Amino acid sequence: MKYTTLNDNAIMPTLGIGTYRIRPTDAERSVEHALKNGYRLIDTANIYLNEKAVGRAIKKSGIDRSEIFLTSKIWPTEYKYAKAKQAIEDTLNRLGVDYIDLMLLHQPVGDYLGAWRAMEEAVKTGKIKSIGLSNFIGLELDKVLAEGPIKPAVVQVECHPYFQQKELKAKLAKGNIALEAWYPLGSADKDLLAEPIFAELASKYNKSVVQIILHWHVQTGNIVIPGSKNPTHIDSNLDIFDFELSSADLEQIAQLDKDKRFLNLPKWMHRLFLLARLNYDKQV
Structure with missing residues (x-):
């Protein structure tokens, strides 16, 4: 495993397991x-409705809590300051932990500045170690950057070889803010996975196409959280740290950037807001 130092000096693994869907x-x-096979970064969220399950897995793994980097996210219906404070407590209770390593605001809508203040307060009390943002890329990101004494440590966005987020990464680099990639494989897009350069590099380095792409993320400075419920895939995704892509390899992958998203965030957000009345405490 490789680790990166965030702008608040927290140490975060560069590869973890996601639990979306x-x-x-x-x-x-x-x-x-x-966890039992080497992972130390876990990503979940209120809206995924699996925080309780993640908490049980942490306990069953036998891994010391201090070795695990645990991320969750607050959904926009909980964004007002007082509601966000309660959402943090509820998340801690659902996960069955005393602190969360990284808490993110999930979407750039609603009273996100009020929620940001609540997270800053939770950092001061030790309930959260690091704070950041999910899907904040424009004006809303700028507002948070200008808002409070604590700056985001991580910004989590869609990122993959077809959507490399070069402009955003340059912006984040000015504040030493880490980019964390969801949909790191482009939602397993067939065209992306079939790009000839990946087959060529897979043969060159004796790796799979997926392993090449995940390694590209980490080598270019991204944190990556591929999700899977297949134990073989989970193990394979972790086996990416024993080789390095050459500068020529990286340049060829850079040429694949099409500024192509696989998830239309505005429509997605509207659909998910229909689910926002869910009672998180009814999780199993």
Whole structure:
């Protein structure tokens, strides 16, 4: 495993397991397997409805809590200051932990500045170690950067070889803010995975196409959280730290950038807001 030092001096693994769209039973099994086989970064969220399952997996793994970097996210319906404070407490209770390593605001809508103040306060009390943002890339990101004494340590966004986020990464670099990639494989897009350069590099380095792409993320400075409920895939995703892509390899991959998203965030947010009335405490 490789680690990166965030701008608040926290040490974060550069590869972890994501739990988006994974049901509680599967999430529990996947996270437990991942932890027992070398993973130390876990990504979940209120809206995923699997925080309780992730908490159970952490306990069952036998791994000391101090060795695990645990991320969760607050959904926009909890963004007002007082509601965000309660959401943090609720997340701690669902996960069954005393602190969260990284808490993110999930979407750039609503009273996100009020929620940001609540997270800053939780950092001061030790309930959260680091804070950051998910899907904040424009004006909303600028407002948070200008808002409070604590700057984001991580910004989590869609990022993959077809959507490399070069402009955003340059902006984040000015504040030593880490970029964390969701959809790191472009939602397993067939065209992306079939790009000839990846087959060529897979043969060159005796790796799979997926391993080449995940390694590209880490080597270019991204933190990456591929999700899976398949133990073989989970193990394979971790086996990416024993080779280095050449500068020529990196240049060829850089040429694949098409500024192509695989998730339309505005429509996605509107659809998910229909689910926002869910009672998180009814998780299993």
